[in-house]
Amino acid sequence: MNKDAAMRDSYGEVLVELGEENPDIVVLDCDVSHSTKTLFFAERFPERFFNFGIQEANMMDIAAALATVGLVPFANTFSFLATLRASEQIRTSIAYNNLNVKIVGSYGGLSDSYDGASHQAVFDLAVMRGIPNIKVVVPSDGVETKKAVRAIVATPGPVYLRLCRNEVPVFFDEDYEFTLGKANTLREGADLTLVVIGILLDRTMRALEELEGEGIHCRVLQVHTLKPIDHQAIAKASEETGALVTIEEHNIIGGLGSAVAEVLASSKPAPMERVGIPDKFAESGDYHQLLDKYGMSCRDIVNAAKKVLRRKLQ
Amino acid sequence: MTISLTQEKVKELEKIALQIRRMVVKMVFTAQSGHLGGSLSVAEIISVLYFSELRIDPRNPNWPDRDRLVPSKGHCAPAIYAALALRGFIDPECLTTLRQLDSILQGHPCMTSTPGIDMSTGSLGHGLSIGVGMALGGRLKRSNFLVYVLLGDGELNEGQNWEAAMAATKLSLSNLIAIVDRNRIQLDGPTEEIMPLEPLMEKWKAFNWNTISIDGHSVEEISDSIQWAKENQDRPSVIIANTIKGKGVSFMENTHKWHGRPPTREEYEMAIRELEGEIDE
Numbered sequence: 211m212n213k214d215a216a217m218r219d220s221y222g223e224v225l226v227e228l229g230e231e232n233p234d235i236v237v238l239d240c241d242v243s244h245s246t247k248t249l250f251f252a253e254r255f256p257e258r259f260f261n262f263g264i265q266e267a268n269m270m271d272i273a274a275a276l277a278t279v280g281l282v283p284f285a286n287t288f289s290f291l292a293t294l295r296a297s298e299q300i301r302t303s304i305a306y307n308n309l310n311v312k313i314v315g316s317y318g319g320l321s322d323s324y325d326g327a328s329h330q331a332v333f334d335l336a337v338m339r340g341i342p343n344i345k346v347v348v349p350s351d352g353v354e355t356k357k358a359v360r361a362i363v364a365t366p367g368p369v370y371l372r373l374c375r376n377e378v379p380v381f382f383d384e385d386y387e388f389t390l391g392k393a394n395t396l397r398e399g400a401d402l403t404l405v406v407i408g409i410l411l412d413r414t415m416r417a418l419e420e421l422e423g424e425g426i427h428c429r430v431l432q433v434h435t436l437k438p439i440d441h442q443a444i445a446k447a448s449e450e451t452g453a454l455v456t457i458e459e460h461n462i463i464g465g466l467g468s469a470v471a472e473v474l475a476s477s478k479p480a481p482m483e484r485v486g487i488p489d490k491f492a493e494s495g496d497y498h499q500l501l502d503k504y505g506m507s508c509r510d511i512v513n514a515a516k517k518v519l520r521r522k523l524q
Numbered sequence: 525m526t527i528s529l530t531q532e533k534v535k536e537l538e539k540i541a542l543q544i545r546r547m548v549v550k551m552v553f554t555a556q557s558g559h560l561g562g563s564l565s566v567a568e569i570i571s572v573l574y575f576s577e578l579r580i581d582p583r584n585p586n587w588p589d590r591d592r593l594v595p596s597k598g599h600c601a602p603a604i605y606a607a608l609a610l611r612g613f614i615d616p617e618c619l620t621t622l623r624q625l626d627s628i629l630q631g632h633p634c635m636t637s638t639p640g641i642d643m644s645t646g647s648l649g650h651g652l653s654i655g656v657g658m659a660l661g662g663r664l665k666r667s668n669f670l671v672y673v674l675l676g677d678g679e680l681n682e683g684q685n686w687e688a689a690m691a692a693t694k695l696s697l698s699n700l701i702a703i704v705d706r707n708r709i710q711l712d713g714p715t716e717e718i719m720p721l722e723p724l725m726e727k728w729k730a731f732n733w734n735t736i737s738i739d740g741h742s743v744e745e746i747s748d749s750i751q752w753a754k755e756n757q758d759r760p761s762v763i764i765a766n767t768i769k770g771k772g773v774s775f776m777e778n779t780h781k782w783h784g785r786p787p788t789r790e791e792y793e794m795a796i797r798e799l800e801g802e803i804d805e
Contacts (some may be wrong), residue, residue: 272657274657275660275661276660278635278657299653306636
């Protein structure tokens with residue numbers, strides 16, 4: 211792992227690159243372009259950038275309509291607003307008609323940390339996962355963000371992309387190949403599998419080192435596409451390692467943990483533990499301290515790994 | 525305002541409106557489900573749009589430069605389906621399958637099921653935003669199509685309409701024409717009791733739209749007001765079409781009781797007799 215980078219900066223940069231390549235890309239924002247970094251696109255392509263003020267529902271329907279004439283709209287706002295305030299617009303106009311809208315929820319998870327629970331999104335993946343036709347993508351770092359954005363443009367249809375506000379360590383190399391719907395096996399190990407989504411990859415890798423030190427060998431399966439989930443990779447991990455821990459910056463209800471449990475229930479079940487937010491609202495504070503306080507510390511991952519291993523061996 | 529229709533055309537459009545009404549009543553009776561009141565009130569508007577105004581091609585329903593109609597009050601689907609059948613987009617035979625399994629005619633308009641439907645609607649309050657997006661999309665694609673949005677008055681309760689009204693003005697969308705079916709009755713009762721809309725014209729004016737109020741059962745006034753809207757090239761236009769809910773069937777008129785219930789056989793036969801009587805006159 212090398213330098214830190216903010217996913218939203220990477221996102222803003224790749225939008226400009228794509229804007230150069232594809233004249234059909236249009237970008238919509240709801241008065242938060244300085245935060246989502248669609249500002250970069252707005253400066254480069256003012257004729258293809260539309261700021262709808264604080265009108266998330268309106269923006270989402272307008273995005274749907276723009277897709278009907280063959281444009282490729284990126285609809286941007288904070289995660290909690292995109293997936294709750296405008297979720298009915300996403301369902302009725304975008305998903306029902308399977309329109310080619312890319313919904314980008316910035317400030318995902320607890321990353322709008324100091325603004326508090328009113329601005330944090332710990333349920334967005336559950337909401338989006340429940341709507342037919344939508345793909346749900348959660349990158350883990352800036353490099354993967356750029357690759358993911360390119361992949362979702364290359365794939366017609368609606369997508370929800372969740373981004374983190376803050377700087378996170380860069381894990382992936384520039385030559386990393388991102389395949390929509392395919393989970394990455396980042397480490398091999400026989401004792402159990404750590405299934406991780408989003409920015410908790412860094413904490414997962416640190417927990418992995420600690421577990422290795424104690425002689426516990428984990429497979430690491432990084433899931434960037436929550437829906438459609440890589441059924442095969444998860445079933446295989448369950449069968450080959452016999453225990454799993456899911457790790458997500460989300461309520462433990464409805465996100466990665468639920469998705470993995472659904473796969474296990476219909477394939478080869480194994481003991482499983484969920485690391486995530488234990489069904490509660492968080493609060494204002496430093497991002498990393500919040501992650502620690504609300505169930506997503508390295509210690510939480512290590513403890514969950516040990517617990518699931520005990521269950522496996524019982 | 526100029527007179528835009530010949531007397532011959534007026535008669536034709538009135539006849540089509542009646543035909544739409546009969547088809548609507550038959551469809552909802554056959555399905556034993558659907559919305560009569562708000563389908564009957566828009567018959568003239570639908571007639572003028574589909575048989576005089578919309579530049580559309582039944583052989584090429586997805587023609588990129590076609591005019592768009594967003595039926596925001598999606599519960600008037602039976603009236604839209606009648607027009608699509610009369611205009612050759614769909615087989616008239618399929619009208620009997622409305623709301624049934626495997627039908628191309630969903631309870632509310634569905635763009636992926638029915639040729640000629642430009643946007644899926646039914647959940648109220650979306651259509652004006654959709655119209656804004658389509659009108660903006662037309663401009664970006666350098667196409668000169670017009671976008672019509674058919675709004676219910678009840679659905680103007682939804683705040684999103686006013687978000688869209690604001691955005692349409694910001695973007696100076698002169699290719700956007702909204703028509704409000706002002707029948708003054710929503711599901712639970714009179715609009716002015718449930719959630720008062722008046723002064724409605726002043727609301728649109730305050731959002732900087734061109735506004736006009738007409739008799740929504742006069743095909744001449746509908747047509748003239750659309751020409752007026754097309755001539756006003758600086759900003760979006762709204763036509764408040766004053767109508768009667770349930771228009772054409774005496775016992776269905778001006779009551780919320782016929783918003784969403786199907787007729788019995790006796791009621792159906794009475795309704796058809798009234799509508800056929802009008803044709804004979």
